[in-house]
Amino acid sequence: MTLGPETRAEIERARGRYPRAQSAILPALWAVQHEVGHLTPDAMTEVASLLEVTPSEVEAVSTFYSMYFQRPHGRHEVLVCINVSCALRGADGIVDHLTRTLGCESGSTTADGEFTWSSTVECLGACGGAPAMQLDHRFEENLTPDRVDAILARARNGTSAGAKRSVRQRRDR
């Protein structure tokens, strides 16, 4: 497997930003994950050769951080906050609703491959809009079951390109 030219260019740019190649592993893995959806051994080998580090170093970094996916994920990622503020504002109900509507437990992927969702994340830092969740790197706040349905329907009809853009914008600031 070969990474796309855009991803390769992105990795080269990341390499140029740091004095040590190891430092560029994190942004390089983001670029790979956005293109491929998760981190494959082939892709990590390619990152290693682009950055002139060993594949083992890349894999060590990728497994340390829980937000890099080692296995295929759904097209969209939903993270639901159940920390104090969200819990007080009814996060449990949101979790129950998601379990019902998506038809799978937290930590798994829907049968149609659309959503991978999790409610075991730490505080998202969106207490002001509790209960909150994060869909493809975008906060969705003041959730109700109806709002959740609308958000998921929107995502189902759209693409995951939105996620890519939002992450890039944040990083390039």
Next chain:
Amino acid sequence: MAQKPPTQPDDGHVAVSIDGHETRVPKGTLVLDAAAGLGIHIPIYCAHPKMEPVAVCRMCLVHIERFPKPQPACATVVADGMAVTTDSAEVTKIREGMLEFLLLNHPLDCPVCDRGGECDLQDFTFRYGPSVSRFPITEKVHFNKAVPLSEHIELDQERCILCWRCVRYYDEITGEKEIVLEQRGVQTLVTTFNEQPLRSSFQGNLPEVCPVGALTHRQYRFVSRPWDLQRTAGVCPECSYGCNLNVDSRDFEIRRFASRDNPLVEDMWLCDRGRYSFPKWNSTERVRRPAVRPRAGRARDTAVGEAIAAAANELRAVIDAHSPSAIGVMGSAESTNEELFLLQRLARDVIGTRNIDHQLGSFDGITSEEHALGIAEIEECDALVVLGVEPEEEAPVLTLRLFKAQHKRGRRVHRVARDADPAGVVKAMGATTLTGVIADETNREHAVLVATALARKGAVRRMTVTRGVNGRGAKDLGVLPNVLPGYRAAPPGGKNGREILEAAAAGAIHALLITGPNAALERAGELLDRALQRAESVIVVETRPGKVASAATVLIPGHAIFEKLGTVTNIEGRVQRVRPALPPAAQTPSDTRVLAALAAELGAKGWERSDPMSVNRALREAVPAYAEAGSGGRALWTAERVA
């Protein structure tokens, strides 16, 4: 409170007090080492004498006066007036706490662990740990046991205490970075990329850097307890680098080779080829009985004395019928210096032949520069030129020394083609004050050209990688047609190994005296067959059955390298002792005694003292460089000495 030591003038040393004992140590010394110097033991897991400190295991925390918190002794540098405490209630509590943590998920399977009896986790728990854990044994987090990382190494993930030593070994010592820690927290695991097998040629060092039983030798799995092993200091017989090692045997069989740190030679790292080569020394395929098999007459097993007498008769017959030059003598690069010294004396002084060698090709003119570069001195060269892949293939541990020179000392290492253009090498080198040139012994002539070209820019030292564990000793001691012991010129006319075989095949040489095993000889192939067939008399002192042993007209069993006392000389001229770790496979006298008895049968006088130590004394008298080297030092050659 420890008293502040009185201040003294600056001599590069600082005064520290540890548990009330005062000492002066060089600036930059670690608290750990300063304590060791006083005989005060501080337990460590992540710290390793050959690696940079990381201070991740927290086992070595000690109290240092005026520091607000305990400090890691493995990463704290001494300062003048520092007062360290390692025996307080505070430190005891820290150690107990750390050990309780390390044992939280440790399987406590010492009874079936290969490391039991030589495990730092076991030992420190016994010495410093709490006697009970507050954590129930039924609630441990479990991981995979017996994960093969390669054909050599087995990993037990639950026994690992995450000290990082294996990761740092691959990072700092070999640079191959094959092992990493993956995941995090309690789930952290030692593993390789995508679970690929290890490919390094130096994997065998991993179980030794591992402080616990997580990384173990598959070859040593469930083989022995350390206290059942008998340990003999030895030298690795696989190549001429001369790595020091411990031969661990049990029930008269070698069970493993373990490293024996000599910072001047292998720096405690062995290669897999050497480390895992030991089963061949346990082989039962051995020459065990003396035999006499005359060309005309009946072959029979016999007593060793009779075999020696028969050998003497055959040699005398050839001398009488032809001349001493009708006898060719082949020594072996696997013999000890003492055997080689006696063999060349037997050939030259008793038999009277100039046809003696230990290899096939010719080995012309030695210069004092040939062996000037020592192994440890590689680190002192600004730049190193390695000609071809042969030096590192022949002596793999050389690669680690080059890596250390390059990455710890910042030296430049240029690996160039075997026949690289000397002018091109000079150009690529840039400015240097001292360059090391390393070449294989089959490439000496080209090494001279490169060294000569480089000498115009600065000093040059050369190293020649010889073949066979004692290939260097065979040359130093004149088991060559063109030089006598100590590289004094021999009278001309002697035949080299190939010429001896050719002459024997052509019927010009009538008797061969061969001491084995000789790998070089076997490379002669069909020429060797013809020579063995044609010679009237083939007298063989040999350990292994094979072509040479089966062609012998007189066969005398030899002693293998781990069955005898003596010295061998490594590529840098270091004269190192080998000792018997196993009883001899054959009930015959040692090779030196056999050679001396043969000389006596041929009428020589003064060969009575033929035990290895006496021969060694005679050798030192004859070769002053060996007297100076003693045991463990280097035999160095000066221009005057060679002339």
